[in-house]
Amino acid sequence: MNTPAPARLLEGRVALVTGASGGIGSALARQLAASGVDLALTYSGHAEEAESLAEEVRSSGRRVTVMHADFAHPAAPRAVVRRTEERLGPVDLLVAAAGVGTQKSWDEIDLELWDHTQAVNLRAPFFLAQQVLPGMIEREYGRILFFSSIAAFTGGLVGPHYASSKAGLHGLTHFLASRVADVGVTVNAIAPALIAGTRMLPANPHDPAALPLPIPVGRLGTPEEVADLALAMLRNGYLTNKVIGLDGGLHPD
Numbered sequence: 001m002n003t004p005a006p007a008r009l010l011e012g013r014v015a016l017v018t019g020a021s022g023g024i025g026s027a028l029a030r031q032l033a034a035s036g037v038d039l040a041l042t043y044s045g046h047a048e049e050a051e052s053l054a055e056e057v058r059s060s061g062r063r064v065t066v067m068h069a070d071f072a073h074p075a076a077p078r079a080v081v082r083r084t085e086e087r088l089g090p091v092d093l094l095v096a097a098a099g100v101g102t103q104k105s106w107d108e109i110d111l112e113l114w115d116h117t118q119a120v121n122l123r124a125p126f127f128l129a130q131q132v133l134p135g136m137i138e139r140e141y142g143r144i145l146f147f148s149s150i151a152a153f154t155g156g157l158v159g160p161h162y163a164s165s166k167a168g169l170h171g172l173t174h175f176l177a178s179r180v181a182d183v184g185v186t187v188n189a190i191a192p193a194l195i196a197g198t199r200m201l202p203a204n205p206h207d208p209a210a211l212p213l214p215i216p217v218g219r220l221g222t223p224e225e226v227a228d229l230a231l232a233m234l235r236n237g238y239l240t241n242k243v244i245g246l247d248g249g250l251h252p253d
Helices: 023-034 047-059 076-087 111-139 160-183 223-235
Strands: 014-018 038-043 064-068 093-096 142-147 185-192 243-246
Touching: 014 023, 014 076, 014 111, 023 038, 023 047, 023 093, 023 223, 038 047, 038 076, 047 064, 064 076, 076 111, 093 111, 093 223, 111 142, 111 160, 111 185, 142 160, 142 223, 160 185, 185 223, 223 243
Parallel strands: 014 038, 014 093, 038 064, 093 142, 142 185, 185 243
Antiparallel strands: none
8 A cells, every 4th residue: 555655644635723823823824735735724813914824825726715713702613614614625634723811810810711711722622623523534534633732731821711721622632532533533632832923922932031931942932843743743643642742841741
């Protein structure tokens, strides 16, 4: 049996990437397009960046559609998946990279902030997965990748609303992965931390002032490094039920 070269393993697939206007989402979208993937890109508040990315992807010869999505709204996951299917076809790869994180002390968090964070970071990824999984199972192929954080392991610096929403993705990963592993569908999570150029941190990974914690490698990570690992996870049909940290050595998970 001839096995496709790694660079062509995803060729012709359709990916739904949420949070594509962010530094990490856009870097991964570029790598997916370079791998021959057609893309549905969502954004919440940065339309110009998302449209610019879409033009870049189109220039590479791939099909692309761009959608605004407020994942705090319960109807957003279903609407986004349906629109992707209508414009590009069934979703083969789901990358749930959209997230929010307002830094607050535990005693400053109100019900509105708690519910909004949980809705975007945890509820929406589950209902996105619920929408795409039946088709993946039927076609006996699928890749789901959730974006977690080191905060899920350590509690982090943002707050308990954020840490718990990201930790919930780990339980979600383990539950779903064990149910669909035997039909060619993988479910994993990646947990990056302290990444430059993500609107939370400066673009320069070597800026000492940008290090809120002493990182063993001595610098911030880059969106391209996160995208490299994410792409490898999406290509690999034997990797499932895993949460992989990418944090410069901060947490020995």
